[in-house]
Amino acid sequence: GQNIDxxxxxxxxxxxxxxxxxxxxxxxxxGLFWYQQHAGEAPTFLSYNVLDGLEEKGRFSSFLSRSKxxxxxxxxxxxxxxxxxxxxxxxxxxxFKTIFGAGTRLFVKA
Amino acid sequence: xxxxxxxxxxxxxxxTNKKSLKxxxxxxxxxxxxxxxxxxxxPELMFVYSYEKLSINESVPSRFSPECPNSSLLNLHLHALQxxxxxxxxxxxxxxxxxxxxxxxxxxxxxxxx
Numbered sequence: 001g002q003n004i005d006x007x008x009x010x011x012x013x014x015x016x017x018x019x020x021x022x023x024x025x026x027x028x029x030x031g032l033f034w035y036q037q038h039a040g041e042a043p044t045f046l047s048y049n050v051l052d053g054l055e056e057k058g059r060f061s062s063f064l065s066r067s068k069x070x071x072x073x074x075x076x077x078x079x080x081x082x083x084x085x086x087x088x089x090x091x092x093x094x095x096f097k098t099i100f101g102a103g104t105r106l107f108v109k110a
Numbered sequence: 111x112x113x114x115x116x117x118x119x120x121x122x123x124x125x126t127n128k129k130s131l132k133x134x135x136x137x138x139x140x141x142x143x144x145x146x147x148x149x150x151x152x153p154e155l156m157f158v159y160s161y162e163k164l165s166i167n168e169s170v171p172s173r174f175s176p177e178c179p180n181s182s183l184l185n186l187h188l189h190a191l192q193x194x195x196x197x198x199x200x201x202x203x204x205x206x207x208x209x210x211x212x213x214x215x216x217x218x219x220x221x222x223x224x
Contacts, residue, residue: 043215096166
């Protein structure tokens with residue numbers, strides 16, 4: 001079966017660092033994506049991991065451990081505009097299906 | 111600005127109506143998708159087209175009928191919907207079926223069935 005778990009909500013302070021975790025169990029694996037979604041808007045692509053290790057892109061970094069079925073998204077120097085839902089998504093072995101986790105709602109406070 | 115364009119942005123329809131949602135992309139992507147998203151829930155996959163052929167139908171009721179007239183266009187025809195079908199319908203595209211290409215989403219059509 002397919003299962004992707006993320007915390008429901010997190011709160012962090014402006015300027016701080018926050019780590020959003022994701023664990024997954026899927027039938028096959030062809031990459032893990034992180035998307036950001038502001039309320040009422042479409043998801044936008046943040047990062048992609050298919051090999052173990054850390055991918056860094058500006059203030060955002062994403063880590064993957066395939067053996068543990070685990071990923072995290074690290075956001076540095078938090079800004080108020082980072083308040084959004086962060087969706088962990090896994091593309092299955094066949095390559096067509098991208099399955100989304102329930103998302104983590106991040107609240108950034110001043 | 112999104113590179114995937116969806117129309118209309120909002121749609122209110124009765125249970126006996128027939129309507130269509132439209133999606134267009136000009137990025138040369140060969141895979142296109144329909145997702146359904148309820149409030150505070152993740153997007154749920156409905157259909158996948160690859161090279162203009164239907165590749166995946168996630169057991170979606172027949173009152174939803176997808177169509178891919180060409181590589182740039184994707185439609186979703188709606189007929190005899192139920193109030194529980196009210197949701198945000200997201201179209202997405204990706205370069206191809208390979209793992210690295212992310213989904214590019216349109217801004218969605220917010221559908222209300224009365």
